[in-house]
Amino acid sequence: MIGHRHAALVVLLSIAVSGAVFGMGCTANPVGRLCDLGTASPQVTEVVVASPSLDCVSRTCLRVPLSRALPPGSAFPSGNTGLCTAECSSDGDCDRVPESPCITGFTCGIAVTVGPFCCRKFCICKDYIVIPESGQLDTPKACDAADPQNACCNLTNRQNNATYPLCGT
Numbered sequence: 225m226i227g228h229r230h231a232a233l234v235v236l237l238s239i240a241v242s243g244a245v246f247g248m249g250c251t252a253n254p255v256g257r258l259c260d261l262g263t264a265s266p267q268v269t270e271v272v273v274a275s276p277s278l279d280c281v282s283r284t285c286l287r288v289p290l291s292r293a294l295p296p297g298s299a300f301p302s303g304n305t306g307l308c309t310a311e312c313s314s315d316g317d318c319d320r321v322p323e324s325p326c327i328t329g330f331t332c333g334i335a336v337t338v339g340p341f342c343c344r345k346f347c348i349c350k351d352y353i354v355i356p357e358s359g360q361l362d363t364p365k366a367c368d369a370a371d372p373q374n375a376c377c378n379l380t381n382r383q384n385n386a387t388y389p390l391c392g393t
Contacts, residue, residue: 253310253317255347256324258301259285265304272306273341280308286335290352298351299325309335309346318347326351333361342376343367 259279266272269289277285287306294300301307307326312318318330326349335346343366356362365371369379377383377391384392 253319254321256320256326257308259308261304261306282310298327337364337366343378
């Protein structure tokens with residue numbers, strides 16, 4: 225017969241093993257899967273953020289213009305497709321899924337400066353954009369909250385501020 229101590233050890237080991245097995249491959253912000261942007265194909269210079277996108281865990285699909293030569297093995301989304309993205313604070317928040325056509329990984333940066341997603345940081349495929357020598361994307365001038373001319377409602381102190389009437393609740 226197995227003693228109570230051995231039985232408890234077996235239960236704890238079982239929990240640890242099942243946690244390790246089921247936890248593998250789970251990420252907080254899985255990004256990079258191909259997703260549908262809708263019915264119209266974007267222009268080559270157009271940035272598109274589509275939400276809700278049922279193809280993505282975050283429900284957000286992004287397509288940025290191709291602004292550099294693709295690295296070997298990479299593929300740029302064609303037609304009306306983009307890559308699943310997620311909001312982020314740093315590059316470490318962007319967990320690339322294995323099936324992604326984005327080879328070099330993702331960086332965290334501002335994709336658009338207008339509309340409902342203005343000045344929000346998203347995971348952007350490094351294969352498609354030029355990364356500055358600093359290794360970080362610059363914050364666009366339109367997203368400087370200290371400049372009162374910038375009216376993006378996602379900036380600090382814009383919501384419910386009489387100076388920015390379009391940023392009501």
